Amino acid sequence: MFENLSERLDRSFKLLKGEGKITEINVAETLKDVRKALLDADVNYKVAKSFTDTVKTKALGQNVLTSVKPSQLMVKIVHDELATLMGGTATELNLKGNPAVILMSGLQGSGKTTFTGKLANMLKTKKSKSPLLVACDVYRPAAIEQLKVLGEQIGVPVYAELESKNPVEIALNAIKEAKEKGNDLVIVDTAGRLAIDEQMMKEIAAIKSAIQPDETLFVVDSMTGQDAVNTAKEFNDRLDFDGVVLTKLDGDTRGGAALSIRTVVDKPIKFVGTGEKMDALDVFHPERMADRILGMGDIVSLVERAQEQYDEEEAKRLQKKIAKNQFDFNDFISQIQQIKKMGNLKELASMIPGVGKALKNVDIDDNAFKSIEAIIYSMTPTERTNPAVLNGSRRQRIAKGSGTSIQEVNKLLKQFDETRKMMKMLTAAKPGAKKLPSFKR
Numbered sequence: 001m002f003e004n005l006s007e008r009l010d011r012s013f014k015l016l017k018g019e020g021k022i023t024e025i026n027v028a029e030t031l032k033d034v035r036k037a038l039l040d041a042d043v044n045y046k047v048a049k050s051f052t053d054t055v056k057t058k059a060l061g062q063n064v065l066t067s068v069k070p071s072q073l074m075v076k077i078v079h080d081e082l083a084t085l086m087g088g089t090a091t092e093l094n095l096k097g098n099p100a101v102i103l104m105s106g107l108q109g110s111g112k113t114t115f116t117g118k119l120a121n122m123l124k125t126k127k128s129k130s131p132l133l134v135a136c137d138v139y140r141p142a143a144i145e146q147l148k149v150l151g152e153q154i155g156v157p158v159y160a161e162l163e164s165k166n167p168v169e170i171a172l173n174a175i176k177e178a179k180e181k182g183n184d185l186v187i188v189d190t191a192g193r194l195a196i197d198e199q200m201m202k203e204i205a206a207i208k209s210a211i212q213p214d215e216t217l218f219v220v221d222s223m224t225g226q227d228a229v230n231t232a233k234e235f236n237d238r239l240d241f242d243g244v245v246l247t248k249l250d251g252d253t254r255g256g257a258a259l260s261i262r263t264v265v266d267k268p269i270k271f272v273g274t275g276e277k278m279d280a281l282d283v284f285h286p287e288r289m290a291d292r293i294l295g296m297g298d299i300v301s302l303v304e305r306a307q308e309q310y311d312e313e314e315a316k317r318l319q320k321k322i323a324k325n326q327f328d329f330n331d332f333i334s335q336i337q338q339i340k341k342m343g344n345l346k347e348l349a350s351m352i353p354g355v356g357k358a359l360k361n362v363d364i365d366d367n368a369f370k371s372i373e374a375i376i377y378s379m380t381p382t383e384r385t386n387p388a389v390l391n392g393s394r395r396q397r398i399a400k401g402s403g404t405s406i407q408e409v410n411k412l413l414k415q416f417d418e419t420r421k422m423m424k425m426l427t428a429a430k431p432g433a434k435k436l437p438s439f440k441r
Helices: 003-014 024-040 045-060 070-085 112-126 141-154 167-181 198-211 226-239 256-265 286-293 299-308 312-323 329-341 345-350 370-377 381-385 392-402 406-429
Strands: 100-106 131-136 185-190 215-221 243-247 269-273 281-283
Touching: 024 045, 024 070, 045 070, 045 256, 070 256, 070 286, 100 112, 100 198, 100 226, 112 131, 112 141, 112 185, 112 243, 112 269, 112 281, 131 141, 131 167, 167 185, 167 198, 185 198, 198 226, 215 226, 226 256, 243 256, 256 269, 329 370, 329 381, 329 406, 370 392, 370 406, 392 406
Parallel strands: 100 185, 100 215, 131 185, 215 243, 243 269
Antiparallel strands: 269 281
């Protein structure tokens, strides 16, 4: 995400390194490169020009403190303006209705139906909502089936009328059912087209007029770049939606849509999709995204993901086991599973300040834990609980059973032993310290 833009901006700021002060000449040179970087990232031309003009005005109006280098000051100004360009702060959903109704809109193939499931899952788990998904795409039977599969995956009911071809009636009936069954949230998935057409616009406008949603969201594939921005503008002119959802941001190394869309349609980006899994959905935070674009990481989001898996009772249990030197492979595999639940490994690593650039050309396989898991699952319950019994013959058996080598088994056992010793030392050194965090099983 934003890899090319981050690299180009980094090179731009280097033009100011070694300079004693900010001047109109060196600022102009730097911003010329910044503007090129933005255009290469598929940012709207008017947006890129306005952005660099604003940065130039602010940079020339600044007095550089002796403790601050010109390049550092320029990074600060660009960071603040990037955050402002993308909306400044995160925007909450309006869920005040009873039930709250969210209407989804977007072109076919934008990831609208998948996002509908992800949003229901997020609001169910994080906001304790009781959602009802509504299948209003009456043209694609596969869309209804897809929504039902997603609903089953996340444990959320789906309302559909297979014989009806009237999406307005379906939506109204679904809201009525939600009231009867106690669902406090209704998310309406509508039909998409391969391109914008009059029939599509009239239909979704009629649905919106009939159900009066609390939120209307426009879902767009970020990988389509400026086309995404143009489509958003056409939808907004007809539908006046409340917010934008950018899907497939994990596969977009340019990011022009994220940087342009707020300015062009004057509506906030509310969510970004970052993967295929049902929990691969993030609230859009402009400041944090600016951090990541400039290679500063996003430690706040990383901590939030960890906290979502945090379980205090499990932490206390684990703390006692570590203190008694009883941390075993069952605990070890449990921690690995929770790290995997936090998301893509390279994305998690890139959230750590300074690590993103270091990993630029490094491929981190999401299956990095596969051999470790295979080794542990090849152990007997006794071996997992008491690693001390793992003699030579047992290690040979485990290597064969896991499809690994005896060297890999020995390496894991050595690393596990060192980790256990270090954890015990930390616990013993600070008996009054906070309990070590663990994760939900």
